[in-house]
Amino acid sequence: MPIYEYRCNRCRGEFEHLGSMNDRDSEVECPLCGGRGAEKLMSRCQTKVEMSLSDFQALSDATAGGGCVGCTSGSCSTCDK
Numbered sequence: 001m002p003i004y005e006y007r008c009n010r011c012r013g014e015f016e017h018l019g020s021m022n023d024r025d026s027e028v029e030c031p032l033c034g035g036r037g038a039e040k041l042m043s044r045c046q047t048k049v050e051m052s053l054s055d056f057q058a059l060s061d062a063t064a065g066g067g068c069v070g071c072t073s074g075s076c077s078t079c080d081k
């Protein structure tokens, strides 16, 4: 089966999803936030972002808390959180 890349419309996270004939893009569930309605990315290589799931969750947590990406490491020199 082909692997497609999607971008979540809710958390803007990108993830890969094994395609199947029965899948409708609008019903692909985001593994990061559980939201539906991800859009398929046409280009595999240009926007490829290598992040682990934990990185994504840490990033979204920091974003939700008003911090910055640096906050995920515990001490942040950018925003002093």
Ligand SMILES: [Zn+2]
Pocket (backbone or CB within 6 Å): 008, 009, 010, 011, 012, 013, 030, 031, 032, 033, 034, 035
């Ligand atoms: Zn999401």
